Amino acid sequence: MDPSARKSRLYSVSLVTTSVNASRLHSRIAALARFGALPGGGVTRSCWSPPYEAARAWLLDEIRSAGLHGWVDLAGNVFGGLGAAAFSAATPVVLTGSHIDTVPEGGILDGALGVLAGLECLQAIRAAGAAPRRPLVVSAWSDEEGRYASLFGSRAFCGRLDAAATATMTAVDGERLVDAMARAGFDAHRAPEARAPDGAVHAYVELHIEQGPRLDEAGVPIAVVDSIVGVRRTRLIFHGQADHAGTTPMERRRDAFLAAAEYALKARELVVERGGGGSVTNIGVVQVHPGASNIVPGRAEIVHEMRSPDAETLERLARECEALATDVVDRRGIRFDAVRMSQTTPVACSPKVRAAVEAACKRLGLGWKTLYSAAGHDAQNLALIADAGMLFIPSRGGKSHRVDETSDAEAIERGASVLLHTLLTLAG
Amino acid sequence: MDPSARKSRLYSVSLVTTSVNASRLHSRIAALARFGALPGGGVTRSCWSPPYEAARAWLLDEIRSAGLHGWVDLAGNVFGGLGAAAFSAATPVVLTGSHIDTVPEGGILDGALGVLAGLECLQAIRAAGAAPRRPLVVSAWSDEEGRYASLFGSRAFCGRLDAAATATMTAVDGERLVDAMARAGFDAHRAPEARAPDGAVHAYVELHIEQGPRLDEAGVPIAVVDSIVGVRRTRLIFHGQADHAGTTPMERRRDAFLAAAEYALKARELVVERGGGGSVTNIGVVQVHPGASNIVPGRAEIVHEMRSPDAETLERLARECEALATDVVDRRGIRFDAVRMSQTTPVACSPKVRAAVEAACKRLGLGWKTLYSAAGHDAQNLALIADAGMLFIPSRGGKSHRVDETSDAEAIERGASVLLHTLLTLAG
Numbered sequence: 001m002d003p004s005a006r007k008s009r010l011y012s013v014s015l016v017t018t019s020v021n022a023s024r025l026h027s028r029i030a031a032l033a034r035f036g037a038l039p040g041g042g043v044t045r046s047c048w049s050p051p052y053e054a055a056r057a058w059l060l061d062e063i064r065s066a067g068l069h070g071w072v073d074l075a076g077n078v079f080g081g082l083g084a085a086a087f088s089a090a091t092p093v094v095l096t097g098s099h100i101d102t103v104p105e106g107g108i109l110d111g112a113l114g115v116l117a118g119l120e121c122l123q124a125i126r127a128a129g130a131a132p133r134r135p136l137v138v139s140a141w142s143d144e145e146g147r148y149a150s151l152f153g154s155r156a157f158c159g160r161l162d163a164a165a166t167a168t169m170t171a172v173d174g175e176r177l178v179d180a181m182a183r184a185g186f187d188a189h190r191a192p193e194a195r196a197p198d199g200a201v202h203a204y205v206e207l208h209i210e211q212g213p214r215l216d217e218a219g220v221p222i223a224v225v226d227s228i229v230g231v232r233r234t235r236l237i238f239h240g241q242a243d244h245a246g247t248t249p250m251e252r253r254r255d256a257f258l259a260a261a262e263y264a265l266k267a268r269e270l271v272v273e274r275g276g277g278g279s280v281t282n283i284g285v286v287q288v289h290p291g292a293s294n295i296v297p298g299r300a301e302i303v304h305e306m307r308s309p310d311a312e313t314l315e316r317l318a319r320e321c322e323a324l325a326t327d328v329v330d331r332r333g334i335r336f337d338a339v340r341m342s343q344t345t346p347v348a349c350s351p352k353v354r355a356a357v358e359a360a361c362k363r364l365g366l367g368w369k370t371l372y373s374a375a376g377h378d379a380q381n382l383a384l385i386a387d388a389g390m391l392f393i394p395s396r397g398g399k400s401h402r403v404d405e406t407s408d409a410e411a412i413e414r415g416a417s418v419l420l421h422t423l424l425t426l427a428g
Numbered sequence: 429m430d431p432s433a434r435k436s437r438l439y440s441v442s443l444v445t446t447s448v449n450a451s452r453l454h455s456r457i458a459a460l461a462r463f464g465a466l467p468g469g470g471v472t473r474s475c476w477s478p479p480y481e482a483a484r485a486w487l488l489d490e491i492r493s494a495g496l497h498g499w500v501d502l503a504g505n506v507f508g509g510l511g512a513a514a515f516s517a518a519t520p521v522v523l524t525g526s527h528i529d530t531v532p533e534g535g536i537l538d539g540a541l542g543v544l545a546g547l548e549c550l551q552a553i554r555a556a557g558a559a560p561r562r563p564l565v566v567s568a569w570s571d572e573e574g575r576y577a578s579l580f581g582s583r584a585f586c587g588r589l590d591a592a593a594t595a596t597m598t599a600v601d602g603e604r605l606v607d608a609m610a611r612a613g614f615d616a617h618r619a620p621e622a623r624a625p626d627g628a629v630h631a632y633v634e635l636h637i638e639q640g641p642r643l644d645e646a647g648v649p650i651a652v653v654d655s656i657v658g659v660r661r662t663r664l665i666f667h668g669q670a671d672h673a674g675t676t677p678m679e680r681r682r683d684a685f686l687a688a689a690e691y692a693l694k695a696r697e698l699v700v701e702r703g704g705g706g707s708v709t710n711i712g713v714v715q716v717h718p719g720a721s722n723i724v725p726g727r728a729e730i731v732h733e734m735r736s737p738d739a740e741t742l743e744r745l746a747r748e749c750e751a752l753a754t755d756v757v758d759r760r761g762i763r764f765d766a767v768r769m770s771q772t773t774p775v776a777c778s779p780k781v782r783a784a785v786e787a788a789c790k791r792l793g794l795g796w797k798t799l800y801s802a803a804g805h806d807a808q809n810l811a812l813i814a815d816a817g818m819l820f821i822p823s824r825g826g827k828s829h830r831v832d833e834t835s836d837a838e839a840i841e842r843g844a845s846v847l848l849h850t851l852l853t854l855a856g
Contacts, residue, residue: 104718105670105726145722172719212675229674233721242533244828245710246657246735246803247640250700252826257714258696261689268686272678282673284721286685286728288714290532291600293661293731293769294573294803295712295829298533303721307674341721375674375722398680400672401723 018128018424020416025120026409028062032100032116033108042403043108047101047143047152048076048180055100059115059140066123068138075156075194076142076186082122083135092202094132094427095386096121096419097139099378101147107405109412113393114207115140117416121423132427134202141378148177150231150342154378156194158385163189172285172303196385203426204382205353206390207419209407211375213398221414222368223392224357227348228380229278229307229373230314233341236263236325240334242290242298254334257288257297263328264302267321271306275317279308280374303341309372311345347380353389353426360421366414375400391418446556446852448844453548454837456490460528460544461536470831471536475529475571475580476504476608483528487543487568494551496566503584503622504570504614510550511563520630522560522855523814524549524847525567527806529575535833537840541821542635543568545844549851560855562630569806576605578659578770582806584622586813591617600713600731624813631854632810633781634818635847637835639803641826649842650796651820652785655776656808657706657735657801658742661769664691664753668762670718670726682762685716685725691756692730695749699734703745707736708802731769737800739773775808781817781854788849794842803828819846 035055036045045051056078063070063080070080078100084093098114118138125136142153149169155161166188169177178188210216215223240256264283271281285303304321308314322338329336354370361368373379373390382388393415396406407415463483464473473479484506491498491508498508506528512521526542546566553564570581577597583589594616597605606616638644643651668684692711699709713731732749736742750766757764782798789796801807801818810816821843824834 103720103723105723145720172721210675211672213677213680231674231722242830244639244803244830245712245733246659246708247638247823247828248708248826249641250696250708252641255710257711258692261692264686264689265693268678280674280676280678282683282721282724283685284673284716284723284725285719286714286716286725288712291713292531292573292829293600293710293712293733294659295531295533296710297712297714298830300714305673305721375672395675398676400675401720402670402672402726 018124018130018420020120020124020413020420022413025116025412025416028116029108029112032058032112036102038105038403040403042105043102044104044106045102046104046147048184052101053184059100063119066119067126068122073194075153075191077153077157077194078140080119080122080138081135082126084137087196087200089197089199091135092200093135093137094423095137095139095201095204096206096423097141098206098208099141099144101143101145103145103401105403106401107403109209109405109407110211110400111144113209113412117207117419120416121420124420125424130424132424134427136423136427144378146342147171148180150376151378151381154381156191157196158381159195160381160384161192163192166191201382201386203353204379204386204388205357205419205422205426206377206379207415208377208390208392209395209400210392211395211400214371215369215392215394216396216398218369220369221366221393221411222361222418223371224354224368225349225373225390225392226354226370227309227346227372228377229309230311230344230346231305231307231376232314232318232343233303233305235339235341236302236304237337238300238329238334239336240298241296243296245294245296248296253296254332255296256300256334259328259332259334260286260300260302263325266324267304270320270324271317274320275308276310276313278310279306279313279317281306307374309346344376344380347383349383349389350387352387356422356425357389357391357418359425360418363421364417366418391415446552446558446848448548448552448841448848450841453544453840453844456544457536457540460486460540464530466533466831468831470533471530472532472534473530474532474575476612480529481612487528491547494547495554496550501622503581503619505581505585505622506568508547508550508566509563510554512565515624515628517625517627519563520627521563521565522851523565523567523629523632524634524851525569526634526636527569527572529571529573531573531829533831534829535831537637537833537835538639538828539572541637541840545635545847548844549848552848553852558852560852562855564851564855572806574770575599576608578804579806579809582809584619585624586809587623588809588812589620591620594619629810629814631778631781632807632814632816633785633847633850633854634805634807635843636805636818636820637823637828638820639823639828642799643797643820643822644824644826646797648797649794649821649839650789650846651799652782652796653777653801653818653820654782654798655737655774655800656805657737658739658772658774659733659735659804660742660746660771661731661733663767663769664730664732665765666728666757666762667764668726671724673722673724676724681724682760683724684728684762687756687760687762688714688728688730691753694752695732698748698752699745702748703736704738704741706738707734707741707745709734735802737774772804772808775811777811777817778815780815784850784853785817785819785846787853788846791849792845794846819843
């Protein structure tokens with residue numbers, strides 16, 4: 001038997017015998033959920049925070065205990081390699097992963113599932129003695145949720161971060177990224193050095209909870225993702241005039257909060273009516289200054305987020321919202337500033353990765369549905385440098401970014417199994 | 429000459445010879461403005477804060493240097509007495525004063541003027557050797573602006589504070605009054621003991637800036653205040669549902685902020701249309717939870733303030749706003765809680781004090797105008813236990829509760845002179 005035939009036989013065997021250890025996966029999910037756990041359930045684990053740093057240390061331990069090579073890059077991304085201890089163009093890897101940071105008062109699966117299922121897959125492949133052609137790496141990307149900057153770690157890895165930008169990245173409460181990273185022992189200015197060499201990634205596949213109700217309501221176990229929405233975040237600062245809230249005649253007030261309130265209501269209407277069905281919008285950050293009951297608000301700041309699977313629609317909505325803000329402030333005799341915080345363009349997933357996920361579903365006898373992702377994900381950065389794709393499992397009740405976010409245990413196991421077979425296919 | 433005739437002659441002499449020292453008053457205003465001064469002008473000096481406590485110490489020094497008896501009661505109120513070192517029914521005093529706390533980013537005259545002009549009047553009366561029949565006291569009332577509880581010091585002094593209430597008083601940022609007072613060396617639970625004995629105050633008169641545009645625009649130097657508006661503050665908590673801001677379909681979102689925004693716009697309309705002209709409203713405190721750009725707001729808290737010179741109108745508006753909130757949340761499938769934070773009823777000023785202010789204006793050849801106060805003041809508590817009234821000087825441009833609040837130097841001097849003659853009349 002020549003060597004390549006022998007390899008091919010081994011591979012076929014591994015497809016049959018390799019399977020994920022569901023109880024190990026569930027206990028790791030429960031273990032990670034303890035970092036930043038909230039009394040009533042759910043978790044707050046912002047990137048670079050003390051609970052996050054403790055979770056990172058725990059993850060590295062798990063990676064190493066699983067027999068993988070563990071390392072952390074200059075953007076804080078954590079990696080676990082099977083047959084790889086670094087990235088190089090000479091040996092392109094098949095990469096899987098997600099993130100272990102969370103939104104404030106978020107759930108225990110958003111991000112964590114993709115990282116821990118990826119780790120489980122690599123551990124299972126190693127244990128089964130399967131020898132795929134390409135090395136495999138599992139990743140946990142820094143600050144996917146964007147306390148300081150959305151998809152930070154994967155942006156750095158994919159070469160979309162410049163050193164100047166890191167200096168100005170700031171959380172909504174004013175904390176600077178450079179300070180948060182320094183506290184965790186990292187130098188933000190060096191984060192761009194985390195860029196992977198060209199050609200170092202053969203393919204990327206990310207398992208995630210859907211975070212919406214489409215799979216759950218359709219009763220379908222897996223979604224093959226065909227595209228990921230673009231997300232645009234703009235900070236709008238309405239500048240009115242602080243005044244005494246008793247003595248200033250009503251008609252003379254230039255109330256910054258009322259302008260923000262009017263904009264919020266009308267921007268929602270505009271996006272719903274003119275967004276073509278797939279566009280959504282949110283205002284989740286609101287700050288009113290100086291913030292006293294007896295002072296007319298002199299300044300109101302909001303963060304306006306819009307998402308659309310269609311790049312042109314997103315651009316048009318952004319222009320229309322800016323015109324709306326102008327109209328609101330002009331009528332109210334005030335002014336506003338708009339500061340673009342972040343912007344991603346919608347991306348298409350790789351046909352090769354989609355085909356691998358579909359093949360895995362077929363092999364496991366699981367139905368699937370093709371969906372676009374209404375949330376941003378690290379995969380959209382990886383799609384800029386490699387074949388990249390995603391699969392979703394159902395979120396019970398479509399709930400996410402809230403403490404009661406959950407998925408059924410069986411759904412998690414099915415997702416991990418599909419990921420395993422997808423990785424084996426991609427790794428060859 | 430019998431003693432009373434001699435006293436009467438001295439008094440007449442004092443009326444002619446006693447006058448305020450304008451430069452001393454202006455330099456004290458400038459000195460007090462340094463405590464909590466902001467780089468661009470104006471001041472942030474919340475009650476019990478370190479700059480406030482430093483200002484209190486400075487004021488006590490000034491009182492004692494002016495030859496008055498200085499003391500502080502259990503509610504943190506500061507007093508300077510001429511012929512009085514405490515309050516007793518046996519020797520009712522004529523009281524004047526205001527407050528030295530400010531709103532965040534407030535001006536240097538709101539409150540400070542009344543305290544420092546009162547101090548100047550007592551110092552001038554003492555220096556002139558005038559011997560009014562009744563003792564005189566100048567006061568600086570604690571937390572008039574209500575970081576923890578509006579008109580706190582004068583409420584305690586007038587017996588309108590119970591010990592149970594102090595335990596729950598909390599600033600909008602969550603700081604408890606008991607902790608803030610403890611830091612400053614006071615026991616909040618003992619504040620109700622600051623209550624003055626019945627009959628201890630013969631009359632109270634407070635000089636203040638108008639804080640609105642009416643005097644400035646009419647070109648009239650003095651307002652004699654006939655009534656003070658009631659102020660009602662309610663904390664409204666809108667309970668929606670936190671959800672993922674990308675994946676949750678727009679029509680399923682239960683966005684607490686949008687409910688608060690709709691309420692804010694409609695409550696303003698309601699008060700303007702149905703408030704009978706004299707009513708005003710403000711929403712100056714807005715907090716959105718959990719406060720992330722990619723999470724639909726699950727909770728929004730606002731402080732809704734309404735003011736009216738008419739008690740019945742204020743009650744009716746409060747009921748109508750509650751019905752409005754119910755309507756807003758019902759349509760949006762969410763719910764709300766309303767927590768009454770504070771409520772004062774409109775009060776009428778004493779005819780005796782009004783007459784004394786008018787007589788002082790006549791004596792000094794100054795025109796006046798009768799106005800109601802659109803702001804709440806400590807005088808409204810004093811009106812519950814004694815003859816109480818107020819006079820205003822113009823605020824340039826009607827600006828107040830903002831860093832560029834100001835009044836002309838001559839307007840300040842005129843106000844202090846009218847206060848001096850009013851005090852001499854009331855003290856007999």
